[in-house]
Amino acid sequence: MKISSVKGFHDILPDESARWNRMEAQAREVFTRYGYHEIRIPILEKTEVFSRSIGEATDIVEKEMYTFEDGDGSSVTLRPEGTAAVVRAYVEHALHQREPFWKLYYIGPMFRRERPQKGRLRQFHQIGVEAIGRDDAAVDAEVVLLLHDLISAVKVRDPRIDLNSLGCSDCRPRYVELLRRFGEQRRDQLCENCKRRLERNPLRLLDCKVESCQTATADAPVIVDHLCDACRAHFETVRGLLAREQVETHLNPRMVRGLDYYCRTAFEVSAAGLGAQSAVGGGGRYDGLVRSFGGPDTTGIGFALGVERLLLAIDEEHDTTRPPPEIFLAPLDRAAESEATHLAHTLRRDGMRVEVPSAGKSLKSQMRSADRLGAPYVLIMGADELAAKAVTVRDMAGKRNFPLAINIPTTAAELRAALVRLRAEPPLEQHP
Numbered sequence: 001m002k003i004s005s006v007k008g009f010h011d012i013l014p015d016e017s018a019r020w021n022r023m024e025a026q027a028r029e030v031f032t033r034y035g036y037h038e039i040r041i042p043i044l045e046k047t048e049v050f051s052r053s054i055g056e057a058t059d060i061v062e063k064e065m066y067t068f069e070d071g072d073g074s075s076v077t078l079r080p081e082g083t084a085a086v087v088r089a090y091v092e093h094a095l096h097q098r099e100p101f102w103k104l105y106y107i108g109p110m111f112r113r114e115r116p117q118k119g120r121l122r123q124f125h126q127i128g129v130e131a132i133g134r135d136d137a138a139v140d141a142e143v144v145l146l147l148h149d150l151i152s153a154v155k156v157r158d159p160r161i162d163l164n165s166l167g168c169s170d171c172r173p174r175y176v177e178l179l180r181r182f183g184e185q186r187r188d189q190l191c192e193n194c195k196r197r198l199e200r201n202p203l204r205l206l207d208c209k210v211e212s213c214q215t216a217t218a219d220a221p222v223i224v225d226h227l228c229d230a231c232r233a234h235f236e237t238v239r240g241l242l243a244r245e246q247v248e249t250h251l252n253p254r255m256v257r258g259l260d261y262y263c264r265t266a267f268e269v270s271a272a273g274l275g276a277q278s279a280v281g282g283g284g285r286y287d288g289l290v291r292s293f294g295g296p297d298t299t300g301i302g303f304a305l306g307v308e309r310l311l312l313a314i315d316e317e318h319d320t321t322r323p324p325p326e327i328f329l330a331p332l333d334r335a336a337e338s339e340a341t342h343l344a345h346t347l348r349r350d351g352m353r354v355e356v357p358s359a360g361k362s363l364k365s366q367m368r369s370a371d372r373l374g375a376p377y378v379l380i381m382g383a384d385e386l387a388a389k390a391v392t393v394r395d396m397a398g399k400r401n402f403p404l405a406i407n408i409p410t411t412a413a414e415l416r417a418a419l420v421r422l423r424a425e426p427p428l429e430q431h432p
């Protein structure tokens with residue numbers, strides 16, 4: 001019986017992995033330019049890492065986490081996002097005592113039990129950054145510039161960056177109360193979900209996808225009109241810095257992020273042609289998070305991009321090209337196969353890409369395989385060749401055969417030099 005993968009958990013086959021590797025390499029290159037260093041956090045964390053930080057009343061914590069009891073009875077969770085785990089590690093290892101400001105990035109799988117559809121999986125992958133230890137607007141601007149450079153480097157189609165400020169612990173609660181009262185007045189026009197949000201998380205009224213809710217809240221008060229002086233000044237500085245760099249951002253006063261811990265600058269990036277799941281990534285500043293993990297009273301800002309969505313948002317064919325072998329060995333019988341295995345091992349240890357098919361195949365079928373893989377040379381190893389301590393070299397491009405005396409094992413350097421010399425020699429007409 002065939003066993004398939006778990007719903008929402010996908011394989012990334014060799015045809016696609018080349019694109020993944022390229023995307024990750026481009027991201028690492030941009031991160032290095034901005035002075036970010038990689039942190040590798042575990043996939044499994046204690047449940048409270050997420051339940052405490054993301055917010056009890058969020059979709060993720062309410063219904064999407066893969067939480068289970070470990071053998072010792074403790075509750076553990078497959079990480080649904082990276083920020084909380086990075087902050088947990090930052091505090092656990094007292095990184096702030098080593099340096100005041102850290103710029104960290106991570107790449108890896110995240111797990112959320114959402115309804116799978118195009119661009120939405122249960123295991124998906126994020127590339128994310130966290131800059132922890134500074135609260136000035138220049139850092140917010142730099143993180144958005146990094147995001148912009150990153151999506152430009154990987155060539156996201158028609159990207160759009162939305163920007164908002166979510167205020168601070170001073171001005172936000174006052175605004176949320178205002179919004180709650182506004183919502184109460186229109187309670188009967190709201191969906192069931194939003195009625196619950198009214199009690200637990202009124203900000204989410206603003207990003208409800210239900211049309212009647214959008215109509216009912218079209219003239220809701222927006223937070224940018226209710227920021228305290230410090231938050232307003234911070235936000236204006238961020239926007240000014242970005243405008244100077246000619247990085248286009250769109251003020252979106254209805255954009256609230258799904259997670260509880262954001263404050264002040266928040267942003268989202270979307271791309272054309274992704275349908276309902278147009279968000280490629282998002283992030284923002286979090287001011288209470290480090291302290292809530294028992295760390296110092298320091299602030300951070302970060303973002304995460306979904307790799308699957310990024311790949312959907314890039315105009316690029318699947319890249320099925322793989323580096324061809326430099327040498328294809330074609331053993332014609334069992335004795336030759338042993339020599340071929342030995343020669344291949346020696347050459348591979350020397351850094352050469354070598355392919356060896358099974359000896360049971362006919363020479364014709366081996367040649368077809370070599371051709372399909374794009375090998376420039378086939379070394380034919382039959383009984384005659386072994387007796388003569390030689391191989392027959394087939395130059396695939398020139399379609400010519402050459403005899404080559406060879407001591408097995410030989411080094412990659414010797415073999416490469418011999419192949420260059422052979423090119424200049426007259427060919428054998430026929431394989432003996």
Ligand code: AMP
Nearest residue numbers: 119120121124279280281282304306309
């Ligand atoms: P979030 O951590 O919710 O802000 O998500 C950041 C980004 O991760 C989103 O914009 C998506 O690109 C990606 N993402 C989040 N959830 C999923 C999912 N279930 N499947 C695929 N990508 C996701």
